[in-house]
Amino acid sequence: MAENKKQAEFSIDRKISKFRTHLTPEDELKKFSHEELVARVQQLEAYTYQLKNIIKKSGSNVIDNVTLIGMDKINSDTSGETCTLKKKNRPFDFSKCSKRRILLRILYLGWDLDGYAVQDNSTKTIEHHLFLALTKSCLIQDRQSSNYHRCGRTDKGVSAFSQVISIDVRSKLPSEATDLSQELPYCKMLNRLLPDEIRVLSWAPAPSPEFSARFDCVRRKYRYFFPRGSLDLGLMGKAAALLVGGHDFRNFCKMDVGNGVVDYKRSIFQASVTVMQQNDPQLESPYDMCEVTIEGKAFLWHQIRCIVSVLFLVGEGKEEPQIVTQLLNPEQPKPQYPLAVDLPLVLFECEYEHLLDWQHEQEELSRVVLKMQATWTANAVK
Numbered sequence: 001m002a003e004n005k006k007q008a009e010f011s012i013d014r015k016i017s018k019f020r021t022h023l024t025p026e027d028e029l030k031k032f033s034h035e036e037l038v039a040r041v042q043q044l045e046a047y048t049y050q051l052k053n054i055i056k057k058s059g060s061n062v063i064d065n066v067t068l069i070g071m072d073k074i075n076s077d078t079s080g081e082t083c084t085l086k087k088k089n090r091p092f093d094f095s096k097c098s099k100r101r102i103l104l105r106i107l108y109l110g111w112d113l114d115g116y117a118v119q120d121n122s123t124k125t126i127e128h129h130l131f132l133a134l135t136k137s138c139l140i141q142d143r144q145s146s147n148y149h150r151c152g153r154t155d156k157g158v159s160a161f162s163q164v165i166s167i168d169v170r171s172k173l174p175s176e177a178t179d180l181s182q183e184l185p186y187c188k189m190l191n192r193l194l195p196d197e198i199r200v201l202s203w204a205p206a207p208s209p210e211f212s213a214r215f216d217c218v219r220r221k222y223r224y225f226f227p228r229g230s231l232d233l234g235l236m237g238k239a240a241a242l243l244v245g246g247h248d249f250r251n252f253c254k255m256d257v258g259n260g261v262v263d264y265k266r267s268i269f270q271a272s273v274t275v276m277q278q279n280d281p282q283l284e285s286p287y288d289m290c291e292v293t294i295e296g297k298a299f300l301w302h303q304i305r306c307i308v309s310v311l312f313l314v315g316e317g318k319e320e321p322q323i324v325t326q327l328l329n330p331e332q333p334k335p336q337y338p339l340a341v342d343l344p345l346v347l348f349e350c351e352y353e354h355l356l357d358w359q360h361e362q363e364e365l366s367r368v369v370l371k372m373q374a375t376w377t378a379n380a381v382k
Contacts, residue, residue, distance in 0.1 A: 019309045022298045059093070092138045100171035101147070101206035102186065103356065106130070106163040107368070109197040109375065111343055115156040126154075126198055130165075133193035139169040139186070140159045149212040151350045152220060155302070157342030164350045166206055166213035180359055181206065187364045197373065202221055204356040211354075219269065219351040222304045225276070225344040228288040231315030233273050239321035240271040240292065242328075243307065250336040251327040252307050253300035261300065264330070270295040273311065293348075308340040 032040065108126050110116070116373065119126040127150075131143050140146040153163040172184050187200045194200070251265035270293065277289040292308055313319040324331050 037151070065339075069094045079339070085156075086113050092141065094138075094170065097170050097176055097211050097245075100173070100175060100183075101166065101168050101209050101211065103164055103166050103204045103206055103211075104186070104190075105201045105358065106165065107161050107199045107201050108159060108163065110154060110157055110159045112197065113156070115158070116150070116154045116160075126163075128199055129194055130190075134167070134169070136193050139184075139189065140167065142259050149214045151213045152347050154345075154347055155342060158345045158347070159343075161164070161348035162201075162349045163347055164213045164352075166203045166211055166215070180357075183359075185361055185364070187361045191364060191367070196371055199371065201365065201368060202358045202360045203234075204358045205344075207234040207354045207356070213350070215299070216352055216354070217350050218353050219295055219297060220299065221293065221349040221351075222299070223302065223346050223348045224292040224294075224308045224340070226290055226292075226312075227286065228275070228284065228290050229286050229310065231290075232317065233275065233290060233315065234317040234319055235317075236273040236292075236311045239311055239324045240273050240307075241295075242321065242324040243271040243294070247328045248330040249300055249303055249328070250330055251332060252303055252310070254302040254306070257303040264300060266296060266298060266300060266303070268294060268296045271307075275298065302339060304345060305340040306337070312340065313337065326332045 030036070030042075075284070088119050106126075108116075112124070113126060114122040114124045116126045118131070122128075131140075133141045134146070135142070145168075147166075149166045149169045152160070154160055154163070169186065170184070173180070173182060177183075186203045190200045246265060246267040249263050249266050253264065255261075272293050274291060274293070275288050276291045279285040279287050292311060294304055294307065310323060311320065314321055314323065327334070
């Protein structure tokens with residue numbers, strides 16, 4: 001019996017090795033015609049079908065071995081799309097697991113993505129990748145039963161350094177456990193399944209089962225980065241200061257009637273324009289990097305980008321700072337100002353009244369730093 005098992009494993013190893021040697025380099029594939037590529041795909045499908053039959057006949061122990069030595073790599077793009085037990089290929093039994101409500105702090109670079117919220121016509125959204133990872137790792141059964149809330153909804157091209165979500169996930173500890181050192185490594189589990197531009201930085205146990213990342217957030221901070229150029233930062237700062245307080249911001253947003261938004265009153269806690277990186281401390285340079293920082297509890301659709309657009313017009317001398325006061329009057333008709341571009345905008349921070357016990361997996365955090373450094377290097381040399 002043991003000898004037959006070894007022979008089966010050797011046969012499978014040889015099949016996988018043979019499969020790998022048949023992989024054609026990318027440069028060679030580019031030379032193929034359409035008909036040749038179709039034939040090649042059919043050949044690969046035949047190899048896959050053959051391997052599956054060998055595995056099926058060889059027993060569950062060999063299946064585990066094959067999964068470890070090769071099949072995960074061969075089918076890495078599709079493995080784990082549904083949460084199943086590898087040994088017996090049956091759905092994961094969530095009824096046998098403890099659950100914990102947690103918050104996840106997420107960083108993402110939205111430059112090449114279609115926004116945060118899931119969309120019917122695109123898979124290039126943060127939520128799509130996030131729920132794919134949550135499901136593949138068997139941390140949740142599905143979105144509908146996960147009691148999921150997000151703090152902010154960023155648009156296409158917009159990034160976040162500290163997006164926060166609240167969600168019910170699988171736990172290896174009882175719900176009343178206070179020592180979290182033996183809890184599942186949530187950050188590591190998700191980051192190995194997420195694309196490089198989306199990283200989970202830390203997690204925290206929720207203060208209560210009803211805690212919501214959206215409704216319990218008391219302050220959201222956005223930053224918009226830009227080079228000084230010929231802008232008058234002093235005038236922009238004066239205009240930004242006029243935004244502070246409770247106002248009707250209907251002239252500083254895109255109407256969102258489709259989602260039932262009819263109240264345009266919002267409160268801005270702080271708004272400023274500052275130099276964040278100066279080439280020469282003694283001189284003002286058009287290459288100095290600056291930022292608009294705006295803090296508030298909640299914001300309207302495109303509110304930050306509309307505000308930045310008006311501030312730029314003030315900085316260019318095309319409008320006076322008092323234009324802000326005029327536009328805060330809801331009786332004033334809304335001018336057709338261009339919307340500021342999306343790429344420099346970042347959801348920088350989300351704050352909560354409760355003191356959250358953020359758990360940082362140091363080894364995973366080091367990997368995130370290396371990923372971000374590699375991304376910075378790639379963009380810096382372009």
